[in-house]
Amino acid sequence: MRRGFGRRFVVMAGVRATLVLPAATLATRALATIQATGATLTHEGATTELALATGEAPRFSLFTLANPPRVVIDLPGLAWAGGEPPAGAGLVRGVRVGLNRPGVTRVVLDLARPVAVARAEIAGTGRGATLLIALNPASQSIFLRQTAGNDQAQAVQEAAARPPPPPPRVPLVMIDPGHGGRDPGAIGARRTHEKHITLSAAAELRRVLERGGKVRVAMTRTRDVFVPLPDRVRAAQKAGADLFVSIHADALDDRSVRGASVYTLSERASDPLAERVARNENGADRFAGPAFADVSPEAAQILISLVRRDTLNGSARMARATVANLSREVPMLPNSHRFAGFMVLKAPDIPSVLVEMGFISNRTDEALLRRPEHRRVLAAAMGRAIEGWFGEVGAIQTAG
Ligand SMILES: [Zn+2]
Incomplete structure (x- = not known):
């Protein structure tokens, strides 16, 4: 009973957020052409793998962030229709999905410990495409090097992802x-x-x-x-x-x-x-004549x-x-x-x-x-x- 109530509250909160941000929602719908229909997180051996079923191959960018350690995947043009994100497993404590900016879905993997990204690629083609992210345990220093390298890469990626400002309108x-x-x-x-x-x-x-x-x-x-x-x-x-x-x-x-x-x-x-x-x-x-009143x-x-x-x-x-x-x-x-x-x-x-x-x-x-x-x-x-x-x-x- 309690759990059911809590779940309903989550749904309500989602609805309210939609109402507060109608412009962003519309923009997302207009821009999103691919739908993520589900995600699974599995842990086997030392490797934790996220599989994101996307129907068609999405564009994506991936980077890692420290404090707290996490892996971030940005998916421009992808709408999240995968329901609740999967629960944490293995190296990943939890998965969060949200809208990073209009038209860009962001998946965040909150990490249980430092990792190395072993694999980040699209598997399958056409409507069977899946984005696979595989993580292996790594030392803190390797994780931080990866993070430092990504700070720059992220800045470049974000600048590239941002639409160019419209040319100023000449009055x-x-x-x-x-x-x-x-x-x-x-x-x-x-x-x-x-x-x-x-x-x-x-x-x-x-x-x-x-x-x-x-x-x-x-x-x-x-x-x-x-x-x-x-x-x-x-x-x-x-x-x-x-x-x-x-x-x-x-x-x-x-x-x-x-x-x-x-x-x-x-x-x-x-x-x-x-x-x-x-x-x-x-x-x-x-001078306009009688036609003009x-x-x-x-x-x-x-x-x-x-x-x-x-x-x-x-x-x-x-x-x-x-x-x-x-x-x-x-x-x-x-x-x-x-x-x-x-x-x-x-x-x-x-x-x-x-x-x-x-x-x-x-x-x-x-x-x-x-x-x-x-x-x-x-x-x-x-x-x-x-x-x-x-x-x-x-x-x-x-x-x-
Ligand atoms: Zn005059």
Whole structure:
């Protein structure tokens, strides 16, 4: 009665371990192609022999360990279906079977005394394959020499058995040149179209980032074509972008206003200017024609509530990095990091910023934005901000 209860407890413990480690269990099932159906341990003369019936010939590695003395057999791709391991016999006090790591079954022979491994090989072929391990008594010094030799061998074997780490994923930045096609964006004092400035600056930023080699780059448009705002967000999501950077240049009736600024998403605009800028940029979709329905306030509310806090935090960090880098190179608007409800910033899972590189309604800013050298300076600053942001994100993830 007592024994029956004890046995049941062992089974229960096994079940609980399975529940606690579902991922490891699944991995084992996926990797294990061979099943060990039973093991016997026999002692004859001076030799103790373990016979492991495996159906097919398994790969295995064997090594010995001291303190306490034991023989360890690792079997990658082998699942244990042999029930209770055999009781100890001869030179072996006991046999333990467990999962060493996902997909690798480990058999441990706890030794009654120092041994020499006399034989470790597969006997039989095909479905009749058996792994045979024969042990003979040996002096402590022979056992220890074997162990010392195995420490190195084990390290090599374990390194070889470990799957190579996956190549680090190179993050993807989606650069979004504002406007395009029938939507010219803002029009400058000298009739400069915002859509041309944004495309040129975006192409320069792409070159900067590709030269740096730390990130991959995709663009929502590479030509003078109209792309509706929701399609820009969808493109970023479809591509699995890690960061979304929308590039614009603004215009105001007050032609004295100049300087760059960076926007992140907010339900409420940080100030009347931010609200007006967002209205202008969102208005780009009036060019999409009547087929495109504007987002209702309710839908906008839901979209915003979907925006995860860490996405917003990531966006805010990116905005600060961009402001910091731009402000070293070009004049900035006061309160350079602003908040407004830009449609292109509404991907709930992708940190997103919108960079207004300056005001093309201001003659000085317009003249600068038309110059490739100035756009190179802007692109270099944005590139540093982007690479810095990913460096920081990487550091945070590694620390976590
Ligand atoms: Zn714009």
